Every structure is written in C-alpha cells, then in structure tokens.
Amino acid sequence: MKAILKTKMTVAEICEGFEFNTFENKGLYGLAGKLTIQPEYQRNYLYADEGGEREVGVINSILNEYPIGLIYFNKVSNNKFEVLDGQQRITSLGRFINGKFSIEKGTQSFEGLAKEKKDKIKNTKLTIYEVEGTETEIKEWFKTINITGLALTDQEKRNAFYSGPFVTHAKEEFSNTQNSQIQMWSAYIKGNVNRQDFLERALAWVSKGEKNIDGYMSRHRFDTNIDELKIYFNKVINWISKVFEDVEKEMCGLEWGTLYEKYNKNSYNPKKISSKVQKLITDDNIKKKSGIFEFILGGSKDHSLLKVRIFDTSIKKITYSNQTKIANKKKESNCPLCTLGHDANKKKIWKFNEMEADHVTAWSKGGSNDIKNCQMLCITHNRVKGNL
Numbered sequence: 211m212k213a214i215l216k217t218k219m220t221v222a223e224i225c226e227g228f229e230f231n232t233f234e235n236k237g238l239y240g241l242a243g244k245l246t247i248q249p250e251y252q253r254n255y256l257y258a259d260e261g262g263e264r265e266v267g268v269i270n271s272i273l274n275e276y277p278i279g280l281i282y283f284n285k286v287s288n289n290k291f292e293v294l295d296g297q298q299r300i301t302s303l304g305r306f307i308n309g310k311f312s313i314e315k316g317t318q319s320f321e322g323l324a325k326e327k328k329d330k331i332k333n334t335k336l337t338i339y340e341v342e343g344t345e346t347e348i349k350e351w352f353k354t355i356n357i358t359g360l361a362l363t364d365q366e367k368r369n370a371f372y373s374g375p376f377v378t379h380a381k382e383e384f385s386n387t388q389n390s391q392i393q394m395w396s397a398y399i400k401g402n403v404n405r406q407d408f409l410e411r412a413l414a415w416v417s418k419g420e421k422n423i424d425g426y427m428s429r430h431r432f433d434t435n436i437d438e439l440k441i442y443f444n445k446v447i448n449w450i451s452k453v454f455e456d457v458e459k460e461m462c463g464l465e466w467g468t469l470y471e472k473y474n475k476n477s478y479n480p481k482k483i484s485s486k487v488q489k490l491i492t493d494d495n496i497k498k499k500s501g502i503f504e505f506i507l508g509g510s511k512d513h514s515l516l517k518v519r520i521f522d523t524s525i526k527k528i529t530y531s532n533q534t535k536i537a538n539k540k541k542e543s544n545c546p547l548c549t550l551g552h553d554a555n556k557k558k559i560w561k562f563n564e565m566e567a568d569h570v571t572a573w574s575k576g577g578s579n580d581i582k583n584c585q586m587l588c589i590t591h592n593r594v595k596g597n598l
C-alpha cells in the first residue's frame with residue numbers, strides 16, 4: 211500500500227462541483243466530479259445533527275486557521291478518488307459554500323461574508339493523504355486507523371505514517387509514561403501521554419504550529435536523533451518555570467509555544483510576576499483565569515484576555531429603565547454619549563438589546579460591578595470606549 215501526502219489542495223478545488231443529496235443526507239461529489247465524498251459504505255452526514263454545532267465548528271476552525279485534521283482519499287483509479295476519512299468535514303465545507311447553513315447563530319451565510327473571508331475559506335489548503343492499494347489492504351488499514359470506538363488521534367496517525375528512527379526516539383522521550391519529567395510537564399501540557407498529546411505539543415512548538423507538524427515529521431523522518439525537538443521543548447518549559455514561579459492549574463494547556471515565541475525576549479521579574487498572578491487569580495471579576503498569564507506577559511494591557519465579568523442582567527435592566535425615563539423627559543437619547551453628538555442619534559431611544567453595560571470607573575482602575583458604577587451605552591459607543 212502506498213500513501214502520498216498532498217498539502218496544496220484547496221477547499222475550493224475539493225468543493226468544486228459539490229452536491230448535497232437531501233434525501234439520502236449525503237454529500238456527493240467534489241474535485242469537479244473526480245471525488246466521491248460519501249461512498250456507500252460510509253456513514254451518513256452527521257455534522258448537521260444536534261443544532262449543527264459541528265458543521266459550524268468546521269467553518270470557524272478554517273476562519274481561525276485552526277487545523278481541521280488529516281483527510282484520507284482512496285485512489286480508486288487514475289482520476290477517481292473516494293474519501294476514506296474526512297467526509298464529514300468536507301461535506302460541512304461544501305454545504306457551507308453552497309448556502310446550506312449559516313454560521314454565527316444562523317445569521318452569517320457564505321454569500322454574505324466579506325470577500326477576504328470567502329477567499330480565506332476557498333484558499334485554505336487541506337492536508338490530504340492519497341492512499342493507493344488493494345481493497346483488502348485499504349480495509350485492513352482503515353480498520354487500524356479507526357479502531358472501533360477509539361479513533362486514532364491525529365498524532366497517532368502521523369506516527370504511523372512517518373514511522374522510522376525519529377518517531378521511535380521521539381516516543382521514547384515524549385510518549386513514555388516512565389519518563390520522570392512527565393509530571394512536571396503536565397503542569398503546562400494537557401492531555402494523555404499514551405495518546406501522543408505531549409509529543410504533539412512538542413512537535414507543534416518546534417515547528418511553530420500544529421499545521422506544520424506533518425512537514426516537520428516528514429523532513430526529519432530518518433533522523434537518528436531528536437536533538438532539535440528536545441532542546442526547543444526544554445527551552446519553552448524552562449522559560450515558563452523561570453518566569454512563573456508558582457504553578458497554577460489554569461496554566462495547563464495554554465499555547466506556551468506561541469507565548470514563548472512572542473515574549474521570550476522580554477525580561478521579567480519573577481517576584482513581581484508572582485504577586486500579580488496571585489492578585490488576579492483571586493479576583494472574582496475575572497472570568498477567564500487562563501488569560502492572566504498572557505495578560506501579564508504582555509504588560510497588563512490587553513484586558514480582553516481576561517473576560518472581566520460585567521454587570522448582571524438585573525443591574526443592567528434597572529439602569530436601562532432609569533436612563534430611559536430621564537431621557538424621555540429630556541427628549542434626548544438614552545445613551546449618554548449619543549446625546550453629546552450632532553447626528554440623528556442625539557435623540558434616539560435605544561432598545562435594551564441595542565445597549566451594553568459600561569463601567570463608569572474602569573474595572574482596571576478599581577471600578578466596581580456595583581449598580582452605582584453602571585451605565586448603559588449604545589453598542590457603538592460602548593465598543594468605541596472599549597477600555598474596561
């Protein structure tokens with residue numbers, strides 16, 4: 211059996227000539243007719259079930275440049291392919307491009323997207339293996355990559371594909387439960403050693419992103435050592451433990467490779483960092499504790515990383531009704547910032563759902579979440595004001 215890695219095929223090419231059969235609930239063809247997306251023996255399309263969260267997830271992944279995983283084509287003849295693994299993802303893409311569903315809670319169709327987003331989706335390249343072999347070989351292989359109920363993880367599949375000295379050494383270091391360092395690493399890395407999650411992280415770090423892992427493994431497949439991988443990984447780990455003296459559970463699973471690349475040139479005072487972390491980690495107004503570390507690394511400026519708690523609904527409603535009463539009396543807008551303007555909105559009474567709560571004294575300057583510190587602004591003005 212033979213497998214060739216293809217990394218240049220775009221979403222647009224794969225979805226060319228896409229059809230969706232509503233009666234059979236199947237995506238039919240792609241690659242201008244050369245690709246059969248759901249051959250008879252495959253499952254039906256499932257990603258539209260349960261509110262369609264999974265098909266929306268595929269599109270959002272593409273827009274955010276998250277990898278959507280490996281796809282396998284079976285080469286049935288010179289110009290004919292079948293999807294062995296990936297039919298759900300490809301069908302999601304085809305359905306979206308063809309207007310069969312929308313994202314952003316059903317409000318955003320493909321046609322309505324800005325041109326650059328459309329292009330981004332269409333031009334995204336997928337990682338595809340073209341597999342060629344006899345039917346028995348393919349079936350046997352398909353069975354091994356999809357052990358019933360426990361599909362192989364992407365990294366397990368990669369290890370199989372790039373098997374050789376590099377994978378052997380890499381597994382000895384990063385997939386070995388006997389390695390005494392695993393416990394220390396697991397403060398920062400989430401997942402299961404046995405399912406290759408630690409190895410995947412190490413590879414993603416050294417190759418600067420999950421989508422580069424395949425290229426990296428293919429280049430190093432026959433290397434007899436893993437020095438570069440190991441050195442880079444240890445640099446990242448050492449940097450984290452030097453900058454952050456305490457280990458917090460919220461540190462686990464952060465994109466440390468990216469943070470290292472972005473901030474390792476800065477100098478930090480670990481004692482000061484530690485006291486900042488302690489202060490923020492106990493602050494109930496911070497909803498996203500995992501954002502604290504990048505917030506501090508970046509100089510405590512980007513509050514959006516922390517998702518600071520806003521006022522609860524009852525406070526917002528009372529404030530809205532008070533502001534609106536006064537505004538009606540004065541015959542001016544219920545958004546205090548709109549009243550200062552000179553356009554049509556000067557007298558506009560916004561509906562409750564057209565407004566957002568704002569901290570009069572910014573949270574970052576010690577302002578509370580008390581009703582006295584709450585004002586409602588129209589969405590535009592709140593976004594302009596921006597700071598917390």
Ligand SMILES: [Zn+2]
Nearest residue numbers: 545548588591
């Ligand atoms: Zn306004």
